[in-house]
Amino acid sequence: MKVTDLPIPAPLKQSYTTKGIKNLYPPQEEAVRCGIFDGKNLLCAIPTASGKTIVAEMAMHRQVGVGGKCLYIVPLKALASEKYEDFSEKGLAVGVATGDLDRRDAYLGRNDIIVATSEKVDSLLRNKAPWLGEITLLVVDECHLVGSEDRGATLEMVIAKLRRRNPEMQVIALSATVGNPGAMAGWLDAALVTSEWRPVDLREGVYWQGAIHFEDHTRRVPAPSKDDALNLCLDTVDEGGQCLVFVNSRRNAEAFAKRAASKLDLSDPALESAADRINGRASTELGRTLARCVKGGAAFHHAGLAAAERHEVEEGFRAGAIKVISSTPTLAAGLNLPARRVIVRDHLRFGQNGMARIPVGEYKQMAGRAGRPHLDPYGEAVLTAKGEGEGKDLFETFIEAPPEEVHSQCNAENALRSHILSLITTGFAKSRAEVLDFMETTFYAYEHQGQHSTIQETVERVVDDLVRAEMVDELDEWLEGTTYGNLVSRLYIDPRTAEAVVEALRLQPAFSDFGVLELLCETPDMLTLFLRKADYEVVDHFLASHRDDLWTGVPYGYDEREHFLQSVKTAMLLLNWGEEVTDEMICERFNVGPGDIHNKVETAVWLIYATSRLAHLFAPDLETSIAELGTRVKHGIKRELLPLIKLRGIGRVRARRLFNAGFTTPEDLKNAGVRRLAPVLGEKTAASVIVQAGGKVEEGEEVDPDVNEVNEPIPEPPGEHQTSLSAFGGTNHE
Structure with a gap:
């Protein structure tokens, strides 16, 4: 199926052609045959790198072309930013929403595509953002997260609310790791596309005693060090590839990156530049350690790094300069960072009951990163074992096993309390019967057809709790949120x-x-x-x-x-x-x-x-x-710095410098003059704060903005x- 023959806008066709995409992959062809251009719902359960995003992107452009509006839900803020940048290159107006959980963000409705996390969409629903009623296509990326204990109920309720609000809305759900795709497709009234096809061949194996053991062959690996995972990395880099190494803790990620950098010891101007940028911004030893690793060609990646540091690592890897990244599983959760060889060094992780095996679905997410389309002839996902017995066990437990089935998390009272309050305060349900009626549209109800008593008992207890807490009033069987309850729901707190x-x-x-x-x-x-x-x-x-x-x-x-x-x-x-x-x-x-x-x-x-x-x-x-x-x-x-922090361009560093220099209030700055403030703030910022304080800047006092500028540290957004x-x-x- 040729891209030029598809009913998508010309700019999108041109974008694909420029990238060398002339024909659809087999799973993408199947999605077209299932009716994505005709408004049909679809669950696309295919491997990572098999083109799921393009399926959604084509459908979104088709919807916008006929006057529609699209909402793309992602699990991570970092992934939202990545999708925003990717979609923005294709000629449509794209907005991104991830924070400020009590705002309506009406301006987002001006866009053709809005990218947001499930929590943000839930908040927008609670705050009655009017443009949500205009959504004609909902894309749910990583839809298997409906089964997440932490966030699954939120994603499930968001999908159910949007479908209730917009009955004609098309839904496209995407995942590489749904163990029971038929059940989820049934809930969504969706056609199901499943496939094992990948654009790059994936070889899964287990390493022990100097060799990778695949299902049909064995590959010897040179052993210049005593570290098996490091030997696997060096072997790949010698062949011209890159490696991702997944470990079970931040400390292990950092330690491995140090070892890899010392062994690689690459000399590359791009690495030197990246290391200098990281070191220049670093305010902690962690950042300085990262810079030293990057200079040698390796890096570590985890949530403890500052946003700018993670960005440098990701871009350096995409550009091919950084050869090895050691990471906690956060990197496998959606960011587009494929590598020729993925090494899952640690298949055990510390949990509530001690060390336990990681979920099969998590392994599949990691393994799916192996093989860079158009760059690698193949991809390898390698688990490491201490011996043949453990190796065979890992084959059976991870490689040959399907990912876990996805099950609803909507029967937990702690999860439902906030969502039922939201249903009542936003008018989705005005009685206990209507709450139950809404719950019948959830994945939980689909999974437990004919078993209504359990969810009914939970709903009754939750409503009783909300009435007792004075967040909901109940009169003659009608439920209404109180001023207090409405506020709690809009604030998006438990x-x-x-x-x-x-x-x-x-x-x-x-x-x-x-x-x-x-x-x-x-x-x-x-x-x-x-x-x-x-x-x-x-x-x-x-x-x-x-x-x-x-x-x-x-x-x-x-x-x-x-x-x-x-x-x-x-x-x-x-x-x-x-x-x-x-x-x-x-x-x-x-x-x-x-x-x-x-x-x-x-x-x-x-x-x-x-x-x-x-x-x-x-x-x-x-x-x-x-x-x-x-x-x-x-x-x-x-x-003491509160009066100064109100001025634009003044953060904790500049405010403290001003205060220590004797400028303790905006009034002190009003008539200070640029020359007096320049040594503290730099000329451009000095002129700005004087004007904000109500003062005047003399002609000629605004000079080169780069002179004496002081960079404020930029806090990264919460995860x-x-x-x-x-x-x-x-x-x-x-």
Whole structure:
């Protein structure tokens, strides 16, 4: 099937032709035959790199061509940015939405395609963004995440809400790792395209005793070192390929990258430039270590890195300069970084019950990265084993096994509480019967056809809880969100979080930074730090001097006290940031990365903002103080810098420099003159802040903007899953 014969706009055809895409892949042809250009629903369950995105892209351009509007849901913010850049090159207006969970973002409706995370779409639905009613095509990337314990219920409810709101809307779902695609296709009323076809042959094997053992042959690998995974990397690089190595912890990723860089020891101007850029921005030892690795041709990749550092690694790998990346599984979750050989070094990961095997679906996601289309003659996915017995077991457990079946997470009360509140406050359901009627449209109901009692009991308990919490009023069987309930839903916080906050606010406590932060760190919306043996004494010592500042009581039960101490530890990290402790010192003190700090800060800022809005209802005298704390935590500043941080272009570094130079308020800046401020801010920024403060800039005072400019560190956005940080012992989750 030729691209030139497809009913898609000419600019898209030209884009494909320019990239050398003249004919569709077999799975793409099947998608066309299934009616993607006729508005038919489709579940495309085909391997990574087999062209799933192009299927969706063609359908989106076709929809826009007939006056439609498209919504593309992705699981990760990084993936949203990648899709935004990719789609924006094809001639349509594209918008991206990932943050600010209580905004309607009406401006997004001006675009032809909107790319967003499932959480953002859920928030837009709760805040009644009008343009969502105009969506004619919904694309759900990585649809198997409906089965995720953390986020599956949100994705499932978003799909169900959009289908209820727009009954004629086309749905295209994409995944490489759905173990039961027939069930999901049935729920979506979708045609099913499944295939094992790949544009690059994938060879899966297990390495032991000096050789990769494939199903039909064995390949010997030279062993210049004692590290099996490193030998596999060196072998690939010697052939002109690149490697991705997946390990089970950040520390292991960093250690492997160091070893790989020392063995590769490449000399490349592109690597030197990338290393210099990373080193120039680095404010922590983690960044400097990364720069040294990159200079040698290797890198590590995990959520602890700053966004700019991860970007350098990804771009360096795409360009072919970086030959080896060692990573935690975060890299396999959607970013387009294929390699000739993928090495799954660690198939065990620490969990709640000790070390356990990773899911088969996760292995398949990693293995799917093997083989760069148009660049590699083949791709290899290699597990490592200690011997033949373990090797054969890995073959059976991972290579020959299908990915796990996807099951709904919508019967968990903790997940449903927030979503049922949303159904009521947005008018999707106005009675218990209508709530149940809506739930009949979910994947959960499809999976449990004829078994209504279980979900009915859960719904009844959840509605009872919401009525008891005064978030929902019930009169003559009709349900209506209260002012409080409507606010909680729009703020996108867990109702349990709201209850804890309101309970504390109603006691009219004396304001304290630690009191607010520790309270929020106890809520279900904040993943807390875990404690190691050496941490107890430090946390207890801190708590002893801040006990009077607490907004909550100190529990006595072992489990409750353990969680309480974890929340204290989390608040300690946030307090450090708000007291202008440097990134480097926090990273060293808490053994975390800069990405962890800023992700945790963004979560705290969101919860503090929600607390200030709740205070407006229940404790108005505390609202201003809480809002100011949010500003301080957002920027990482002490209270004395609040007047300065309001000026555009002034962050924590510049504000502190101004304050130390004697400029403590905007009034001080008003008549300061560019020449006095230039040594602190640089001429361009100095002129800008003077004008913002109400002053005037004399003619000729605005000089070269590059002179004396000071670069502010840019906090990266929070991740979809906030990783739990250990204040003194590393991270709890990758």
